[in-house]
Amino acid sequence: MSRLRGLLIGSAVGLLAAGCASFPEQPAPAGWSPAPQLTPQAGPRPELPGELPSSPGQGQQPGQQPTPVPPPQGCKDFSPAVVGTCLSPVSGVAMTDVNQTTGAVTALASERTTGRLVRVTKDVEPVVVQTFEVDASSDGGLTSVTLSPTYPEDQLVYVYVTTATDNRVLRLAPNDVPKPVLTGIPKGPSGNRGSLGYDRTGALLVATGDAGNPASAADPGSLAGKVLRIDGSGQPARGNPTEGSRVLASGLRSPSGVCTSTDGTKTWVTDAGASADLLYRVEAGKALGNAAWSWPDKPGVSGCASLSNAVWVGTAGSPGTLVLPMGPDGNFTGKPEPFLDKENGFGRVGAMVAVDDNTALIGTVNKNAGGTPVSSDDRVAVIVRDGTAGSKD
Numbered sequence: 044m045s046r047l048r049g050l051l052i053g054s055a056v057g058l059l060a061a062g063c064a065s066f067p068e069q070p071a072p073a074g075w076s077p078a079p080q081l082t083p084q085a086g087p088r089p090e091l092p093g094e095l096p097s098s099p100g101q102g103q104q105p106g107q108q109p110t111p112v113p114p115p116q117g118c119k120d121f122s123p124a125v126v127g128t129c130l131s132p133v134s135g136v137a138m139t140d141v142n143q144t145t146g147a148v149t150a151l152a153s154e155r156t157t158g159r160l161v162r163v164t165k166d167v168e169p170v171v172v173q174t175f176e177v178d179a180s181s182d183g184g185l186t187s188v189t190l191s192p193t194y195p196e197d198q199l200v201y202v203y204v205t206t207a208t209d210n211r212v213l214r215l216a217p218n219d220v221p222k223p224v225l226t227g228i229p230k231g232p233s234g235n236r237g238s239l240g241y242d243r244t245g246a247l248l249v250a251t252g253d254a255g256n257p258a259s260a261a262d263p264g265s266l267a268g269k270v271l272r273i274d275g276s277g278q279p280a281r282g283n284p285t286e287g288s289r290v291l292a293s294g295l296r297s298p299s300g301v302c303t304s305t306d307g308t309k310t311w312v313t314d315a316g317a318s319a320d321l322l323y324r325v326e327a328g329k330a331l332g333n334a335a336w337s338w339p340d341k342p343g344v345s346g347c348a349s350l351s352n353a354v355w356v357g358t359a360g361s362p363g364t365l366v367l368p369m370g371p372d373g374n375f376t377g378k379p380e381p382f383l384d385k386e387n388g389f390g391r392v393g394a395m396v397a398v399d400d401n402t403a404l405i406g407t408v409n410k411n412a413g414g415t416p417v418s419s420d421d422r423v424a425v426i427v428r429d430g431t432a433g434s435k436d
Contacts, residue, residue, distance in 0.1 A: 048200065061114070066215035067125055075203065079241070088323065092155055100194075107264065112419065113120075114418075115128070115417050115418045115419035116418070117129075117418050117419070118418070118419050119166075119419065120419040120422060123360045123425065124425050124426055125419070125422050125423070125424045125425040126148050126149075126150050126163050126164065126165055126404075126424055126425060127152060127161070127163025127165075127169055127192040127422060127423040128163075128169075128419040128420075128422050129169070129419060129420070129421075130152055130154060130161060130163070130169065130406075130420075130421045130422065130423070131154040131155075131156060131157050131159070131410065131421060132154065132155060132156070132393065132407070132408040132409070132410050132411050132421050133152045133153065133154060133201075133393055133394050133406025133407060133408060133421050133422075133423060134153045134154065134155035134184065134185060134186045134187060134188075134393060134394055134406070134408075135151075135152070135153035135185075135186065135187040135188035135203075135238075135239075135394045135397060135406065135425055136150055136151065136152050136153075136188070136346075136394040136395070136396055136404045136405065136406045137150060137188050137189055137190045137200070137404070138150045138396070138398060138404050138425075139151055139162070139190065139194070141426075142152075147164060147165065147344055147383045148164070148404075148425060149163070149164045150162070150163055150164075150404060150423055151163075151172065151190075151200065152169075152187055152188075152394075152406055152423050153186070153187065153188040153202060153394075154185060155177075155179055155183075155185055156177075156179040156184050157174070157185075158174050158175040158176060158177040158179070158184065158185045158204070159171050159173075159174050159175075159185070160172045160173045160174070160175070160185070160188060160200070160202065160215070162389055163423050171265060172215075172403050173215055173221065173330060175202065175204050175209075175213070175221065176206065177205055177206065178205045178206060178230075178235075179205065180234050181231075181232055181235055182233055182234070182235055182236045182252070182297060183204075183205025183210065183230070183235030183236060184204070184205055185202060185203075185204050185205075186203050186204070186205070186235075186236045186237050186238065186299070187202065187203040187237055187238045187394075188202050188203075188239065188394075189200070189201050189239040189241065189247075190198060191275065192241050193245070193247040198216065198217050198297050199214055199215070199216055199267075199275070200214070200215045200216075200351045201213070201214055201215075201224065201235075201239055201240070201247060202280070203217065203237040203238065203239050203249065204232060205235045205237040205295065206230075208230065208231050209226055209227050209228055209229065210228035210229070210230050210235055210237055210251065210252070210254075211223055211224075211225060211227070211228055212224040212225040212226075212228075212239070212247075212249055212273075212277065214275070223277075224273070224275070224277040225249065225271070227266065228251050228266045228267065229253075229254035229256070229257030229259060229265060229266065229267040230254055231253075231256060231267075232255045232382060233252075233254075233255040234252030234253040234254045234255045234256075234268070234296055234297050235252050235297075236252050236253065236257050236297050236298065236299055236315075237250055237251050237252060237298065238250040238298050238299055238300050238301045238312070238313075238346075239301070240301040240302055240303060240373045240396075241303070242272070242303045242307060242310065243303065243305075243306070243307030244282070244307070246272045246273065246274060246280035246281075246282075247272070247273050247274070247275065247280070248270060248271070248272055248291070248301050248303070248310070249269075249270070249271040249272075249273060249289075249301075250270050250295060250298035250300075250301040250312050251266055251267055251268060251269050251270075251271065251295065251298070252267065252268065252270075252295060252296065252297045252298060253267050253268035253295060253296050253297070255270075257296070260293055260294050260295055260389065261293060261330070262296065263285075263288070263290060263293070265426045266289070266369050268287075268293060268294060268295045268296065269290050269291070269292065269293050269295060270290075270291045270292040270293075270295070270301065270310075270312055270325050270331075271289040271291060271376030272289060272290075272291040272292060272347075273289050273398050282365075283327075284327045284328030285328070289341070291325065291327055291328070292312075292323075292325045292326065292327065292328070292329055292330065292331055293331065294323075294330045294331035294332065295312065295314050295323075295331065296314055296315060296316055296317065297314060297315040298312050298313060298314045298315075299313055299314075299315065299344075299345040299346065299359075299393070299407060300312065300313040300344075300346040300347035300356065300357075300395065301307055301313075301325075301347070302344055302346075302347040302348055302349040302354075302396070302397065303349055304349040304350070304351070305349075305351075305397075305400070306351075309324065309349055309374075310324070310325040310349070310352055311323065311324055311325065311330075311335070311347055311349055312325055312347075313344045313345060313346070313347050313356060314331075314334075315341075315343075316334075316337070318339065319334075319337040319338055319339045319341060320337065320338040320341050320342060320343065320344035321334040321336075321337050321338075321344070322334055322335050322337075322344065322347070322354065322356065322367070323334045323335060324373060330350070335375065336367060336375060336379065338379075339430065341360060342358040342360045342361040342365075343358050343359035343360025343361065343391070344356050344357070344358055344359075344365070345357045345358065345359040345392065345393045345394065345395070345408075346392070346393060346394045346395030346405070346406075347395060348396060348397035348403045349415040350369075350397065350400050350401070351400050352368065352370075353366050353367055353368050354366075354367045354369060354375075355367075355382075355395065355397075355403060355428070356379075356395070357391075357392030357393060357394065357395040357405060358392060359391050359392065359393045359408045359411070360391065360392065360413070361384070361391065362383075362384050362385075362388055362389075362390050362391055363381050363382060363384030363385075363388065363390075363392065364381075364382045364383055364384075364392050364395070364403075364405070364426075365379040365380065365381060365382070366379065366380045366381075366382050366428065367379045367380075368380070381399055382428055383426060389405065389407050389409075389422060389424055389426075390407055390414060390415060390416070390417075390420070391407055391408045391409050391411070391414050392405045392406070392407055392408070392410040393406055393407065393408040393431075394406035398425065401428050402425060402426070402427045402428075403425070403426055404423065404425055405423070405424055405425075405426055406422070406423050407421045407422050407423075407424075408421060409421055
């Protein structure tokens with residue numbers, strides 16, 4: 044961990060800009076091979092040189108004044124934590140590579156309304172990997188991206204999209220066209236947003252909205268309003284609560300984050316309820332029921348990261364993130380604490396994925412209505428909290 048927190052900044056500016064798995068622009072082959080068997084491996088784990096600040100301007104000794112970070116100049120962002128700039132609001136992020144020599148990070152970012160999947164590195168022009176045809180007229184579009192659990196070997200990427208007829212999971216391989224993995228997830232006037240992740244067994248987790256029909260979330264025969272657990276070809280994953288069913292848990296409305304702890308013991312999903320933002324702990328085979336935490340003020344709780352002593356969530360409706368301190372049993376030990384909510388933060392945070400137990404990759408949504416974007420928004424960045432639950436900035 045010391046080396047990880049080390050490489051995350053030293054070049055803190057170097058924390059962000061390096062070699063990535065490439066998707067060369069070549070004609071797609073006619074055939075498509077069966078999906079590989081998933082195995083419980085994690086995605087890229089950075090060994091990041093230096094010490095990335097917990098927030099822009101931090102990283103100094105106690106009592107030392109923060110070093111001011113110059114404001115962005117166009118798409119040039121001087122924060123050492125920033126990986127990519129000048130994007131549309133970011134709906135999903137995934138770290139694909141860290142250069143072990145320079146500490147530079149490469150990541151993928153999805154844009155909900157444009158349907159673009161973009162590869163970003165610091166101070167490098169974003170590269171469009173794929174543009175998906177999406178219907179973003181309500182809360183749908185290109186709403187999530189995640190890497191295969193065996194990404195270092197197979198380079199597979201999964202996305203959640205809203206099409207003209209349904210919501211679906213697609214798989215993208217280098218030099219190939221996107222292939223459907225799971226189709227027919229109901230589409231409606233709302234509740235089309237979905238989120239992707241995977242558990243420690245290598246099974247893909249798919250959080251789906253209710254398509255504007257709350258009854259479908261409780262219907263075991265519907266794919267809407269569920270946390271689904273599938274293999275890489277879209278079939279029910281081995282060990283699901285009901286054999287032959289993809290359903291892990293039910294009762295969602297409009298989810299935007301699903302995350303599992305590194306030890307595999309805790310899975311969480313965020314949801315936009317009718318009267319509050321919600322965080323559920325997922326228990327296999329059970330309806331989601333009462334939320335583990337709720338926000339009646341609806342700050343726009345979005346992406347999440349499950350850590351050993353906290354759950355970390357982004358807020359798309361207000362600046363910053365929230366850290367919920369947690370005991371070993373998974374029960375919260377205090378109220379959510381704001382992190383990166385001040386002027387030296389990144390504004391509104393939509394997408395979030397854990398890198399390690401203190402580090403997250405985030406995507407901002409400052410160009411959405413009500414946001415206050417800077418010239419380099421929207422951005423992808425790596426942020427670090429200290430080892431205590433809920434460090435503030």
